[in-house]
Amino acid sequence: MTIEQDRRSPPCALVIFGASGDLTARKLLPALERLTAFGGLPPEVRLVGVARTAMTDDEFGEYCRRTVPADGNSRWKELAATARYVHGGYDDPATYQRLSEVLADSDRMYGTAGNRLYYFATPPRLFSPLAVNLGKAGLSKPSGAGFVRAVIEKPFGWDEESARELYADLVSAFEEEQIFRIDHYLAKETVQNLLALRFANSIFEPIWNRTWVDNVQITVAETLGVGDRGGFYETTGAMRDIVQNHVLQVLSLFLMEPPTSFHPEAIRDEKVKLLRAIRPLDDERDIAANAVRGQYTRGGTREDLMPGYREEAGVDPLSSTETFVALRLDIDNWRWTGVPVYVRTGKRLPARVTEVAIEFHQPPQLPLFPGGAAHLQRDALIVRVAPDEGLSLRFGAKVPGHAFTVEKASMDFSYESFVQQSPDAYERVLLDALIGDPTLFIRADEVGRSWRIVDPVLKYWDRAAQPIPLYQAATWGPPEATMLIERDGRSWRHSG
Numbered sequence: 001m002t003i004e005q006d007r008r009s010p011p012c013a014l015v016i017f018g019a020s021g022d023l024t025a026r027k028l029l030p031a032l033e034r035l036t037a038f039g040g041l042p043p044e045v046r047l048v049g050v051a052r053t054a055m056t057d058d059e060f061g062e063y064c065r066r067t068v069p070a071d072g073n074s075r076w077k078e079l080a081a082t083a084r085y086v087h088g089g090y091d092d093p094a095t096y097q098r099l100s101e102v103l104a105d106s107d108r109m110y111g112t113a114g115n116r117l118y119y120f121a122t123p124p125r126l127f128s129p130l131a132v133n134l135g136k137a138g139l140s141k142p143s144g145a146g147f148v149r150a151v152i153e154k155p156f157g158w159d160e161e162s163a164r165e166l167y168a169d170l171v172s173a174f175e176e177e178q179i180f181r182i183d184h185y186l187a188k189e190t191v192q193n194l195l196a197l198r199f200a201n202s203i204f205e206p207i208w209n210r211t212w213v214d215n216v217q218i219t220v221a222e223t224l225g226v227g228d229r230g231g232f233y234e235t236t237g238a239m240r241d242i243v244q245n246h247v248l249q250v251l252s253l254f255l256m257e258p259p260t261s262f263h264p265e266a267i268r269d270e271k272v273k274l275l276r277a278i279r280p281l282d283d284e285r286d287i288a289a290n291a292v293r294g295q296y297t298r299g300g301t302r303e304d305l306m307p308g309y310r311e312e313a314g315v316d317p318l319s320s321t322e323t324f325v326a327l328r329l330d331i332d333n334w335r336w337t338g339v340p341v342y343v344r345t346g347k348r349l350p351a352r353v354t355e356v357a358i359e360f361h362q363p364p365q366l367p368l369f370p371g372g373a374a375h376l377q378r379d380a381l382i383v384r385v386a387p388d389e390g391l392s393l394r395f396g397a398k399v400p401g402h403a404f405t406v407e408k409a410s411m412d413f414s415y416e417s418f419v420q421q422s423p424d425a426y427e428r429v430l431l432d433a434l435i436g437d438p439t440l441f442i443r444a445d446e447v448g449r450s451w452r453i454v455d456p457v458l459k460y461w462d463r464a465a466q467p468i469p470l471y472q473a474a475t476w477g478p479p480e481a482t483m484l485i486e487r488d489g490r491s492w493r494h495s496g
């Protein structure tokens, strides 16, 4: 695999704040190594690490090489060998002074041309002070024709209000166009394939509306529990961790109107329009009827007994943090009125699956089916994001034999049928940010609108007097989730 000319980074100093951390080691350094291997990073791209852990330039370079050995990749070895490191606290002006000197050196010695990409790989509470202090140090604005961009990771705030505060701090230093908010889900090949599926084919668009579609289901199911991230999860929960960002992003991409062009802003405009059309659950009765939370308890088999959430390390034994969410969302626009979108995500569910499915209306009554067509499952188009990335079309087919029996059959496409390997999501987002393509990054208005949808539900759950519904580990959530969809005469795609 090679990267085309226009998919090569321009000269740039790539500054990673939180360079000693988990994200840097597990995602960013491996992605940089792959990009050097495929020719995406020219010699005028240089690496600068910033963190409080004491290290010299050489020690940081050695840390990069140890973390990703890649002995055969000379460009990676060179990037690591010339890496610079700034050791200091994020509230100390001296840190920014040293960074400024290192960046000036980098421009002089390696031709990084005044271009900077700041990657905020720190705990989220440092995003605001980092942005504000970069601004105060005069490091947030481009000089001359160069660019300065800031890449930030979710979470973008903790609720509607804190998201607004974070936004105010970010834009005190950077213009909105300089801010690249990552949702690495959007960089997955299958998620991008949603765009290809919808807009590179003419067969789907005519049926992509309320006339043909009965309901949409989005499932993000994990078999794992919180593991050693109990402390983090206690302050997050499934709604903030998965629904506010990944689910709403995928939903908006899947159901938005066709953009007028593939210009990044045209796509992001359509996504935010779709998010605005989602009817917020404001009324308490609406929330109670359309939003279900749950928390896993001990479960599994005798050989494989899984602890309950409240038994996990770092979790309050009385915790009411949700590890499961099911929602019915309604979209008030011309295309989707009357088509419910059912969303379900959780930990310790029976299968690991991330998919988006469109279920089509059942056929009308036919004389061929004396008992009516109601027993037939709906035809469905399923986009599998993980695992086994691909597409399936499910439809009814006659079982061979004298009787007229119809069963579901499917046509499957697997991404494995392509010889090319999919790039890792972080490879994609790093290169996009270096090139300056914001298509797969989230704009401030999308963040605000997503909080507008989930925040009233979270606040309602905080106030709720009723205890959180429980489900046994390795089951599909609490009974309330089944009721949520079955009362509409439908069922979850995965429920066996």
Ligand SMILES: NC(=O)c1ccc[n+]([C@@H]2O[C@H](COP(=O)([O-])OP(=O)(O)OC[C@H]3O[C@@H](n4cnc5c(N)ncnc54)[C@H](OP(=O)(O)O)[C@@H]3O)[C@@H](O)[C@H]2O)c1
Residues within 6 Å of the ligand: 017, 018, 019, 020, 021, 022, 023, 024, 026, 051, 052, 053, 090, 120, 121, 122, 123, 124, 126, 153, 154, 155
């Ligand atoms: N890890 C992942 O797989 C992952 C996945 C998706 C998103 N994210 C997001 O990526 C960001 C970084 O995650 P991470 O897991 O890499 O975080 P992390 O390992 O906990 O922290 C990164 C670095 O920040 C510094 N740090 C920690 N606490 C600090 C404090 N109170 N003050 C100043 N510096 C502090 C530490 O370096 P020093 O002590 O050396 O300064 C640490 O090595 C977060 O926003 C996270 O939500 C992470």
